Amino acid sequence: MDFRKLNLYSNFFSQCYDRSRHLTPGYLKWLYEENPSGQVIGFDAFFSEDLAAHYVCIPVNFYFNGNETKGLLSLNTATHPDHQRKGLFVEIAQKTYQHAKKNGFEFIIGVANSQSSYGFVKKLGFQLVKPLDVKIGIGLPKKSAIDKSYYQMHRVWTRELLTWRCNNPSKTYQFNKISKDRIVIHTNTGIAGIKAILYDSESYGLNDKSKTNKLNFNPLRIWIGIDPLRKWNHTFYFNLPDTLRFSPLNLIFKDLTGQNRLLSSEKINFTGFDFDAY
8 A cells, every 4th residue: 555545545534533633644554554463454435536435444363262263353434524424334344344254354343432333233233242441540450360261252462463553653652561471551541641551461572672661650540441350349440430431432343254143241351452542
């Protein structure tokens, strides 16, 4: 994908979104081309020579019922204001899923806000699994009692994938090396004094020599995701009130195998690092 096309997408997002400053050609190159799991899959819709709609998913690997499985993370979707309510998104999304199924991808997973959830569920056949939890507090929360045999579904991370994720050009990441095998990765939220906890698990050899920077203080922190094995009792973390959230974020899932597989909301590990939260 050449720079002209990435620049086209970046300019297009600026016409569609109020919050699109991070969607630069450099960021899109990192996301669309440099992912070790593979390049994006998606489609565009044009009106004459003008881009009218754009949708892509990035390849991801998850353990699903104990087996490593290839799927897609639904990410960038946009329709130009002049071409909305014409069914363009549904059309290019269906083409994306058909193409994905033919190429061996078994599922689509994603996070949708309250406005877009309806279209994914009612028009594209997604399961609305559950809203993501949002916790806010101080200090480090207790480490999840990781039991990979318990989870129906959780993300596959390796050193290569973690390094790529931390190379997001639109963000600076910091980490606490808690032990030889455990790191906690943070980033700024854009709100003064509040950090986001994105990852708290195996380090896979990622250390202080990586591109990340060590965090030397303990600000107010926010955690977004689903993890039924993480214990929040006896911590200084609380549910963020709905009135303080920009929009509820819903985990959505679509099986591509024809088996009509569904996710159990009580057996999923999915955190802010697993999607493009920050």
